[in-house]
Amino acid sequence: MLRPATGVLRASLVLLLALPPAALAVVPEAGTVYEGGTFVESPELGLGFLVPDGWRGQLSPDEELFVMVSSRHPGMLLAYAEETTLDETVRTMSAPVDLGDGVRLEPLGELDRRAGFLSREFEVHGASPPAAAYARAIHSEGVTVSFVALVPEASIADGRRWVARLHTSLKRVAPPAPPAGGGASSGSSTSDRWDDYLRGKHLVRFYTTTGFTSERHLWLCSDGSFAYSDESGGFGGGASGAFAGSSRGRWTATGVGDHGSLLLEYADGGTATYELTYRDGKVLLDGDHWLRDANSFCR
Numbered sequence: 001m002l003r004p005a006t007g008v009l010r011a012s013l014v015l016l017l018a019l020p021p022a023a024l025a026v027v028p029e030a031g032t033v034y035e036g037g038t039f040v041e042s043p044e045l046g047l048g049f050l051v052p053d054g055w056r057g058q059l060s061p062d063e064e065l066f067v068m069v070s071s072r073h074p075g076m077l078l079a080y081a082e083e084t085t086l087d088e089t090v091r092t093m094s095a096p097v098d099l100g101d102g103v104r105l106e107p108l109g110e111l112d113r114r115a116g117f118l119s120r121e122f123e124v125h126g127a128s129p130p131a132a133a134y135a136r137a138i139h140s141e142g143v144t145v146s147f148v149a150l151v152p153e154a155s156i157a158d159g160r161r162w163v164a165r166l167h168t169s170l171k172r173v174a175p176p177a178p179p180a181g182g183g184a185s186s187g188s189s190t191s192d193r194w195d196d197y198l199r200g201k202h203l204v205r206f207y208t209t210t211g212f213t214s215e216r217h218l219w220l221c222s223d224g225s226f227a228y229s230d231e232s233g234g235f236g237g238g239a240s241g242a243f244a245g246s247s248r249g250r251w252t253a254t255g256v257g258d259h260g261s262l263l264l265e266y267a268d269g270g271t272a273t274y275e276l277t278y279r280d281g282k283v284l285l286d287g288d289h290w291l292r293d294a295n296s297f298c299r
Contacts, residue, residue: 025173033058033204033293041173045081045143050169052162058204058291075131075151077162082144089137089144093118102126105133117167121156132156136163138170145170194253194260194276202295205288218290221298226251226264 025039025048034040036055041048051057055077057068068077084092090111097105105122112119122133134156135148147166149159203218217229228247249266253276260276262285277284283292 033291042081043173045083046172046174047081047143047145048171048173049079049145049166051077052165073158073162074155075149075159077166078146078148078150079166080146080148083142084139084144085142086139086144089118089139093120093135093137097122119163124150132159134159134163136167138167192256194255194262198251198253198262200295200299202293202297203283203285203290204293205285205290219295219297220251223298224250224252225298227297228264 025041027041027043034051034057036051036053039048039050051068054072055068055070057066057077059066066079068079090113093111094107096107099105103124103126105124108121108123110120117136117138119134119136122135124131124133130153131150132153132155133148133150135146137144137146147163149156149163151159198220200222201220203220205216217227219227221227226249247266249264251262251264253260253262255261255276258278262274262276264272264274266272274285275287277287282289284290
């Protein structure tokens with residue numbers, strides 16, 4: 001369910017998102033935040049599903065989980081997929097899960113083995129505020145897709161409903177077409193000037209290291225100003241667009257190509273400098289992957 005992913009897992013996590021009309025289905029790419037109402041599919045696994053309206057998500061920094069948070073609903077939803085056997089899935093659902101940083105899921109009660117899926121609740125140790133978890137694993141044709149709700153204890157019934165909704169949206173999709181000519185894709189660099197590339201961008205970073213989530217937002221406006229918001233701690237509640245508590249100032253970027261430097265000069269006189277890297281289509285600040293999101297705050 002939540003074991004470290006290897007091999008096909010990288011492609012597997014491509015299938016974790018939400019469903020509008022089929023014509024809007026996409027294969028997600030690293031470096032993008034996906035809103036509810038987008039059907040995301042993995043042609044490699046032949047599966048896709050719907051992230052509910054009101055939720056948004058991205059791959060975790062290690063790209064092994066797809067994490068969804070909401071500004072309206074407490075908690076978080078996790079999705080994970082791998083090529084495995086049914087017996088291995090049963091063993092995984094019956095064992096404790098270590099989420100890191102002292103947070104651990106312990107199985108509660110008996111594993112529910114209904115036709116079509118496995119499910120059970122978990123007690124969450126080491127979480128603050130107190131939390132509970134509900135997981136559902138769907139195994140078919142050598143692939144297991146797991147959906148997990150990690151929510152405040154009082155909201156476990158809601159967590160079960162969100163997981164059921166994700167499961168209901170899970171659908172089979174057409175396998176990928178063979179590549180024309182068999183050519184390999186390439187290109188993991190940019191020749192842009194960093195100040196031009198970042199102008200008008202909105203960068204987002206999610207944290208999930210403790211099984212919970214927080215978000216950092218950095219808006220780099222075209223007029224050289226910036227706004228920074230850190231919505232950290234507790235359960236969920238993604239960026240709301242209300243910039244209370246945010247920091248502001250001026251930004252400059254130097255460098256061309258894959259490496260550069262970003263300087264933030266805060267209105268209170270403080271400064272922060274970040275090493276910029278462009279690698280495999282991703283923007284890294286001091287080695288951390290930040291996603292590019294729509295900028296509704298400034299141009």
